[in-house]
Amino acid sequence: MNLKESLPEYNSQTETKRILHWIDGSPQHFADLMDIFFEGNTRKNQYAAGIMIHCIDRWHFLITPYIERLILNLQNEGLHDAIKRNTVRVLQDVDIPENLHGIIAEICFNYLKNPAEAVAIKAFSMTIIDNLTQFYPELKEELHFILEEQFPFQSAGFRSRAGKILKK
Template sequence: MTKDQLYEELNYVNHSREKRLHYANLVLGHPELVKPLLEILFDVDDKISCRAARVFEFMCGEHLEAIIPHLDVFTQNVSRVHLDSAVRPMAKICEYLTKAYYGKTDSKIKQHLNNIHKEKIIEACFDWMISDEKIAPKAYSMNSLYLLGTEYDWIHPELAMILERDFQMQSSGFKARARHILKKINPN
């Protein structure tokens, strides 16, 4: 399948789990499609990029290690994504990566996610936290930043400051997640 054919196929992706899973499995079954999928995803002004983002998120949810050969491209470009329905899947993938990296179970992500990748994820997550994003990207970013803050000691104070500053202006979902993260940062 060519990049153009994949682009056409992405027209059939919608919010249904069935469609996202179908195309995620198609890409997992044909790893050569990941590169063109990412090229479409990071054409950030094209509405189809949102559909590519949903497929890529599902692919990572099914088999996170498939992202390993593409970590450089992903982390170099993740902060460029700006369309709402593409930002949420990107933030979710960042959360997948940080959970795998800092988790107790063994994962190849631990061997391949380097400091440059983590710094790019930190940058993207802080951007989503301070910009006018919806609750989901902010919630995924909070989790990612909390985990990254276990390694980078400057993150927790910055994250706490943002959460406390924005607390009153945000939704009940944001407040619940923020309370949870703040308790983990300051258990007293």
């Protein structure tokens, strides 16, 4: 299958199932999907991001070779929220290499501080930072300050995730 040509620009459950069946845990087929994901900032990239999540939910091992590239991609300006959201969603559940801790911490803190950032991106970012506090306990103070500062003004989803982190 030529995934680039057959991937629709719209979200379709039927097409998603067909593509997931084709990928079926294959690193080579997943690589085709990730090529589309990293290729730009179009509707196909956004759709590929959604399929990536379904793949990782089923075949977690597939994401390992892409962790660094996912993080570095977040440094690009003007990424669509779907790309950012699905990337940080994946990164909250993986072991991030130590040499990338500083980069991802900075990215996630910037997302948290940005009032225009989507709630889901902020929620996944706070989890990534919370995960990093295992290695860098000094990050807890800054994370807690930001969460407490924003807590009264954010959505229920933000407050729920922030409340769990603040209770730790």
